[in-house]
Amino acid sequence: MGKLDRRRREILELVASNSFMTIDSLADHFSVTPQTIRRDINEMAEEGLIARYHGGAASVSTTENTAYQDRQVLNLGSKREIAKLVAEHIPEGASLFINIGTTNEEVAHALLGHKSLKIITNNLHVAEICAANQGFEVIIAGGVVRQRDFGVIGEATIDFINQFKVDYAIIGISGVDEDGSLMDFDYREVRVARAIISNARQTFLCTDASKFGRRAMVRLGHLSEIDALFTDRHPGPVWSDVIREADVSVYTAN
Amino acid sequence: MGKLDRRRREILELVASNSFMTIDSLADHFSVTPQTIRRDINEMAEEGLIARYHGGAASVSTTENTAYQDRQVLNLGSKREIAKLVAEHIPEGASLFINIGTTNEEVAHALLGHKSLKIITNNLHVAEICAANQGFEVIIAGGVVRQRDFGVIGEATIDFINQFKVDYAIIGISGVDEDGSLMDFDYREVRVARAIISNARQTFLCTDASKFGRRAMVRLGHLSEIDALFTDRHPGPVWSDVIREADVSVYTAN
DNA sequence: CGGTAAATTTTCGTTACCGATCAAAATGCG
DNA sequence: CGCATTTTGATCGGTAACGAAAATTTACCG
Numbered sequence: 001m002g003k004l005d006r007r008r009r010e011i012l013e014l015v016a017s018n019s020f021m022t023i024d025s026l027a028d029h030f031s032v033t034p035q036t037i038r039r040d041i042n043e044m045a046e047e048g049l050i051a052r053y054h055g056g057a058a059s060v061s062t063t064e065n066t067a068y069q070d071r072q073v074l075n076l077g078s079k080r081e082i083a084k085l086v087a088e089h090i091p092e093g094a095s096l097f098i099n100i101g102t103t104n105e106e107v108a109h110a111l112l113g114h115k116s117l118k119i120i121t122n123n124l125h126v127a128e129i130c131a132a133n134q135g136f137e138v139i140i141a142g143g144v145v146r147q148r149d150f151g152v153i154g155e156a157t158i159d160f161i162n163q164f165k166v167d168y169a170i171i172g173i174s175g176v177d178e179d180g181s182l183m184d185f186d187y188r189e190v191r192v193a194r195a196i197i198s199n200a201r202q203t204f205l206c207t208d209a210s211k212f213g214r215r216a217m218v219r220l221g222h223l224s225e226i227d228a229l230f231t232d233r234h235p236g237p238v239w240s241d242v243i244r245e246a247d248v249s250v251y252t253a254n
Numbered sequence: 255m256g257k258l259d260r261r262r263r264e265i266l267e268l269v270a271s272n273s274f275m276t277i278d279s280l281a282d283h284f285s286v287t288p289q290t291i292r293r294d295i296n297e298m299a300e301e302g303l304i305a306r307y308h309g310g311a312a313s314v315s316t317t318e319n320t321a322y323q324d325r326q327v328l329n330l331g332s333k334r335e336i337a338k339l340v341a342e343h344i345p346e347g348a349s350l351f352i353n354i355g356t357t358n359e360e361v362a363h364a365l366l367g368h369k370s371l372k373i374i375t376n377n378l379h380v381a382e383i384c385a386a387n388q389g390f391e392v393i394i395a396g397g398v399v400r401q402r403d404f405g406v407i408g409e410a411t412i413d414f415i416n417q418f419k420v421d422y423a424i425i426g427i428s429g430v431d432e433d434g435s436l437m438d439f440d441y442r443e444v445r446v447a448r449a450i451i452s453n454a455r456q457t458f459l460c461t462d463a464s465k466f467g468r469r470a471m472v473r474l475g476h477l478s479e480i481d482a483l484f485t486d487r488h489p490g491p492v493w494s495d496v497i498r499e500a501d502v503s504v505y506t507a508n
Numbered sequence: 509c510g511g512t513a514a515a516t517t518t519t520c521g522t523t524a525c526c527g528a529t530c531a532a533a534a535t536g537c538g
Numbered sequence: 539c540g541c542a543t544t545t546t547g548a549t550c551g552g553t554a555a556c557g558a559a560a561a562t563t564t565a566c567c568g
Contacts, residue, residue, distance in 0.1 A: 142396025
């Protein structure tokens, strides 16, 4: 293999892992002139290996599920802040369940600052995020993968979860009714969530305030089964009474 | 929320899902002048939300596991070709096991062209890739997630896999000895692979020719247990005899 | 060692993008 | 409605990146 092939292969790697590389930074990296890099990436762009842009090159997006990625960015700011708050309440060395939801994926990110945790999840993304930390023991629940949000559901999943008993359950939700009922759309996911709650010593509900008042079909449980609610702002006066009666600690980010 | 906030949020989404966006394409998309887009992305770049480059903006890489991503691009070309070849030998409607390995992840990509498949895997990435296809039923095996390659391993994984019996096993490997022994580095992964092979009617070994002669510690099995070998070029004369004796069909890409 | 081809650097005129500035338009608010 | 503020558009000189082509170096092979 020639030096040229090796360089082009490495360019491909660099562009792939940084998503964008300037001509100049590549020229520096290989100690060649920008011209040489231009020739490389122009030819690679013709082969469709990378995408050429003015000033550099980007990886050609091979990603299948853009719909999900788009949804994931919605309300990203508040989700991040909620996640940070939750992470501050999880002690080092704890064991956790984390279920489905984009907010929970942000929680997983926020938890990466911890040294040592034991995490059991039915969310493919959470498993993948947490696996990055050497100090974590990550366990994925087996079962059918739901296409919509990469959640794992089904009877096998419930059986799997029932094998464990952990310190904290991190739960997301699709909606909260005026009477404090926690609601979701998929009864299979609800059954998994119930198994998670009943096998955890404490349950944290993580959801942005917009979910309060949102309608969903399947009843998951009630606020009184929750120990703490983490949200971006207080959900509003309608829920003040039911939250107080349910004896839920409320933590608001910001 | 103002029109400006909405536009910036959407810019963030577009940049995130396309990894790079030019000023002009964004200006077209929002029907504003490039100046306006420049202002937007310059300010967002100051906040650290995106990365500014000459001619456009790229997503700031939040990715944790660059080491794995780098490795994944190695030999990408031949892996893709092997994967394509494998996909051509899998009939519509079949049920499959797919285990760990970057080549197998490419197989998962290649299989997306199929309409309907039932896929059971202990590889987080394969599950995620296959979940994109509405016609697929994807099942992830439960167990401990290995940090190195997002494989799921352990006793629970073996039990889970033993629940199924499928048409095809798609198997990757770390090395093949001169005597035809299939070798791997992790005995826990080997035990999962053995469970997969014994619960499949046919086994396909997918590996590039560079693995032939590579050393590894744990014996997984022997070429004679394999029905077909998919590779990028014939492994060489040293293996000709053992392959013939093992009665393995060899398919070489290109 | 010499000759040939491939790869890289150098040079230079051209094009595309940039930021600053100011004017125009939209928006918000009493 | 009218004023203040924010947001957007237009202009322009300056700079960075571009491709083409020639010159130079490197790699290869007998």
